Amino acid sequence: MQWAQGARAKNRDKNAKDESILLYLSRANNGSNTTEITSVSKTILALKKRLLPDSVAIPIFLNQTLYAVQEGITLGIWIKDSYYDTSGLSSLNENKSALDTNGKREFESKMHTATAFMLFAQAYKILHDLKPHASDDLSVMKQKFAGIPEVSLLSPIKGISCSLFYYDKYLGHPEIIKSDKDVIDFTVVYFEALIDEIQLRKSTLEYTETIEDRTYKLESRSVGTEFAISGWNNVFQGTAKSVEFNKIQFEQIVGNRDAKHFARRLTERLLSYDFTAKKNPFQELGGFMPVFMGYGIPGTGKSMLIAAIATRLKAHCDTLDIPFLFHPMPDTLISTFQGGSAEKMVEWMKPLQDPSKLIFAPIDDAENNLQERTAQGVSAGVKEVIGVFLRYTEGAYxxxxxxxxxxxxxxxxxxxxxxxxxxxxGRFKIDGARSEHDFLDQDHLWWRKIDDTMPDFVNMQGPENYSYLQDQGLAKNMGDILSSVEKPTEERVHEVYNKVEKHFKTNQHLFYANLYKEIQAIFPFFSSRDVRNIQSAISLRLTDFDLEEDWFENPEIYFKKDYDTKFNMLQELMRANMKGLDFSDIRRQEVVRYLDNVATIADTDFKRKVDARVNQLNIETEARKTFENEQ
Structure with missing residues (x-):
């Protein structure tokens, strides 16, 4: 292809150091206005000689890339020709010399749109062919990439020439490509950026009706090679690959009965999702948790619980032949650049809207990226992340x-x-080992590894009436765990509870209306959303039943059924489960549990600051005594 750089592209980053990639790109034509002829094929061959000088044939990654780019250009040109015909641009082109002012404007406008859609289709096909072969983590390559200096939409020839010119120049930069696999990785990063550039310009394009009202599908006899373009839709935006994790079973986690039970219910509810109907029957039944929280002091098993949930989901998904995505929030989300954190957060949140797989997205140490925005010293990056989180968890997005x-x-x-x-x-406490048996089991998980290696070396006597890990099984339902919950334990909540109870009984609806009103007077941030969260917690209790064992052993009985059948089967289980429950009792327990939790969270930060201040005063007092004694 041949391309003469525009003035803006040539003048970019003039003050940068010599090694700047932008400066390198701006000097692509040696600073002249002349048109330079370049060849991606020749650059690929030059890379082969530099990276793999002993290779006779073009290495597989370079060959795959070259072929994918060629296929992308071919398809893009076909898409452009199709738009010419359907939009009337072909007839305008044939009578170009006879067009009046309005005709010329329409011709130019349609030419811009045709070029944009051609480049979009070209990049889309290249991504379709190369993404399966690219590395899971492209962050390093994205750091090297400095953007596309210019994108031309003046005509199809100029559009292809401009896009491939800078693609070729990047490939020729010695710091971009260090291995043959880097060629595929960079190609994916580059054409993702090209699609983003087209999407930014999309709103300025006219005559897009014949783009948005149809889908183009590439016919193929090969299995698994279906490719379609439906308007400007980009299914690759927001895709992600599952992250590796340590395999942990629930039995390896000591204590945490509440957390383990909650985690089991979460996996069962996710697995009930219907891929054809694109909805989950537990959503209708009120037992699904799009956002939940596990909290507890350090060292009680939060990271192990994350791994256990992922392990259980992955095992069931493999059995049921369901795609699974383990999608933890990365540690490097907060950016020092303005807007960078929001952009990274959107990139992380997008895959959660993919209906083609089950997704578990844990945020470990959530206080790091989702810290209270009004606290002193909170960075702008954290505020950006929270803003995106709120929009994508409840709102238009x-x-x-x-x-x-x-x-x-x-x-x-x-x-x-x-x-x-x-x-x-949904929320649960992760409190770790709490009982005598819990601590016995925690020790057992440690010393049994020594015992396996050196039998009889651990010459200590075990408990007489307890089998190791006996108490670490899963609870039947939340009733087993919450049976002791009667009244609030937090002092202010308890006082308000008793005050309202003098006027209304707990089986009256007015009891809760007045309780919420009194709680709001103490905690002004308590709102209607908290009431909805309490309602969700109650719904979770009403759907707190086990799926039948044979459903997992024979997926055709339940998991492979259509949505309506699954929904009816769950309704039957729910009705059977509710026969032994008391609604008013469950409601009281969940309200007490939630309000205690609200009060605890509201006060803990203040109490921690008070404790820290008291500790500091004690240290100063002790230091003063020591100083006086030494005198």
């Missing part, structure tokens, strides 16, 4: 099919932003 769930895991729930906490529809 909040599309949830019932196939994804975000889990907030934190040691410091009181440090989380209040609006973030209000999005949490």
């Amino acid at each position: 909040a599309v949830n099919y019932g196939n994804s769930s975000i889990g907030l895991f934190t040691n410091l729930p009181e440090m989380l932003d209040k609006a973030v906490i209000s999005r949490v529809q």
Whole structure:
């Protein structure tokens, strides 16, 4: 192809150091206005000689890339020709010399649109062919990439020439390509950026009706090679690959009965998602949790619980032949650049809207990225991240099919932003080992590894009436765990509870209306969303039943059924489960549990600051005594 750089592209980053990629690109024509002829094929051959000098043939990654780019250009040109015919641009082109002012304007406008759609289709086909072969993590390549200096939409020839000119120049930069696999990785990054550039310009294009009202499908006899372009839709935006994790079974987690039970219910609900109907029957039944929270002091098993949920989901998904995405929030989300954190957060949230797989998205140490925005010293990046989180979990962007769930895991729930906490529809405490048997089992998980290696070396006597790990099984239902919950334990909540109870009984609706009103007077941030969260918690209890064992052993009985059949089967289970329950009792327990939790989180930060201040005063007092004694 041949291309003469525009003035803006040539003048970019003039003050940068010599090694700047932008400066390198701006000097692509040696600073002249002349048109330069370049060849991607020749550049690929030059890369072969540099990277693999002993190779006779073009290496597989370079060959795949070259072929994908060629196929993309071919398809893009076909798409352009199709638009010419359907939009009337072909006839305008034939009578170009006879066009009046309006005709010339229409011709130029349609030419811009044809070029944009051609480049979009070209990039889209290249991504379709190369993404399966690219690395899972492209962050390093994205850091090297400095953007596309210019994109031309003046005509199809100029559009292709401009896009391939800069693609070729990047390939020729010695710091971009260090291995043959880098060629595929960079090609994916480059053409993703080209699609983003087209999407930015999309709103300025006219005569797009014949683009948006149809789908083009590439026919193929090969299995698994279906490719279609439907308007400007980009299915690759927001795609992600599952992250590796350590395999942990629930039995390996000591204590945490509440957390393990909640986690089991989460996996069962996610697995009930119907891929054909693109919805989950548990959403209709009120037992699904798009956002939940696990909290507890350090060292109680939060990271192990994340791995256990992922392990259980992955095992069932493999059995049921369901695609699964383990999608934890990355540690490098907060950016020092203005707007960078929001962009990264959107990139992380997008895959949660993919209806083609089950998605578990944990946020470990959630207080780091979702900290209270009003706290002193909170960065602009954290505020950007929270803003995106709130929009994508409840609002215009909040599309949830019932196939994804975000889990907030934190040691410091009181440090989380209040609006973030209000999005949490299910919560549980991760408190680790609590009983004598829990500590016995925790030790057993440690010393049994020594015993396996050196039998009889651990010469200590075990308990007489307890089998190791006997208490670490899963609870039947939340009733087993919450049976002791009667009244609030937090002092202010308890006082308000008793005050309202003097006028109304707990089986009266007015009891809860007045209780909420009194709670709001103490905690002004308590709102209607909190009431909805309480309602969700009650719905979770009503759907707190086990799926039948044979459903997992024979997926055709339940998991492979259509949506309506699954919904009816769950309704039957729900009705059977509710026969032994008391609604008013469950409601009281969940309200007490939630309000205690609200009060605890509200006070903990203040109490922690008071304790820290008291500790500092004690240190100063002790230091003063020591100083006086030494004198």
